[in-house]
Amino acid sequence: MKFPFSLGCNGRGVVHIEGTPMTVDQQFRLLKSAGVYDHFDRMPQPGEEREYLDAANRHGIPIRTGLWWYTAGQDEALLEKNLRISREGGAEFHDIMLHIRHQRGSVLTDDEIVAFYELAHNLGNKIGIEIGFENHIYMWSEDPRRVEPIARKVQARGMPFKFVLDHSHVLIKVDNPEEQDIIGIREDVDSGALLLDPYESGNVLDQWMNLNMVHWLQVRPVSPNGPKNRWAIKNNNSYDGGSYGRPCQYPFIKPKPGEWHSSWHAYRVEPCKEVVRRMLRHHLCNASSPLRYITTDMIDMADYGENAKYSLFEQNVAIATWIRRTWDEMVDQEAANRARGRDSKQEGARE
DSSP states (O other): OOOOSEEEEEGGGSSSSTTOOOOHHHHHHHHHHHSOOSEEEOOOOTTOHHHHHHHHHHHTOOEEEEEEEEOTTTOHHHHHHHHHHHHHTTOSEEEEEEBSBOTTSSBOOHHHHHHHHHHHHHHHHHHTOEEEEEOOTTBGGGSGGGHHHHHHHHHHTTOOOOEEEETHHHHTTTTOHHHHHHHTOHHHHHHTSSOOOTTSTTOHHHHHHHTTOEEEEEEOOOOTTOOOEEEEEOSSOOSTTOSEEOSOOOOSSOOOTTSSSSOOOGGGGHHHHHHHHHHHHHHHHOTTOOOOEEEEOOOOSTTTTTTOOSOHHHHHHHHHHHHHHHHHHHHHHHHHHHHHHHHHHHHHHHO
């Protein structure tokens, strides 16, 4: 079976070392040279739509996805502007990260979240671009308990809830009381009311997959109780996690000595791999699966890979290569299982 997804790379990771000056054309050329990507995950900056579109056509790497973050009560006009910019740059899907607080300072209510989704959905239909909501730190969806209720309220209004799954923002809280306390979920984790561990039956990631609402999977390894980014100091130390960058990125392949601030162990990448395997298996076994986009998201921000000396792009390419290989192996295994099943039936008929 042909690889059925469009595999893209987050624009902040189409660079080897953070801060290296690169033109739009150079980024597209680098992406093309890897030989593993189908699209560029990037929202063009205002005024650069034509430059991005020309580079996409020149290198045969379209922009299909992009993202931005928004504050309700403040950024409704920005949302429409960004949807138009994205569409003009060739994008098909816009990922919306909606901040946990309204512009007036209060935590968003369910109704306010649903209203913003409905606005985005209607604007997207008018402009000709799909929209989705992502689970993400600092956003309403950092609390995983809120995702399914919001999804069901959106669906109750007659709209599909299109979900962008970033499992790293769940795995960051596994075996990490400090991260759990940031969003107030430690009591539920301790009691078993909220299961974060992807290896535990009934965990929240499996629940989201089983709702069959994931349209876009973002892949970035995070280690349970992993190290903070000690090489990045937050400019705005307004959250409860300390001044270092939060532990939201763990290298997929082993960095060379001096390229990273912490020791690296292969087993710490396995939870990420297991979630990806389950998402791919869900798609393979469910004809109605809406999953269409997968992106690799090793990036350069403080909570991620800021000041890292390993190549962000090489890490992303390694993830993309692994995803394609894993899919092919899964398809081959499924075909072998079907063949064995047919052979068993034929053997039984002869008996």
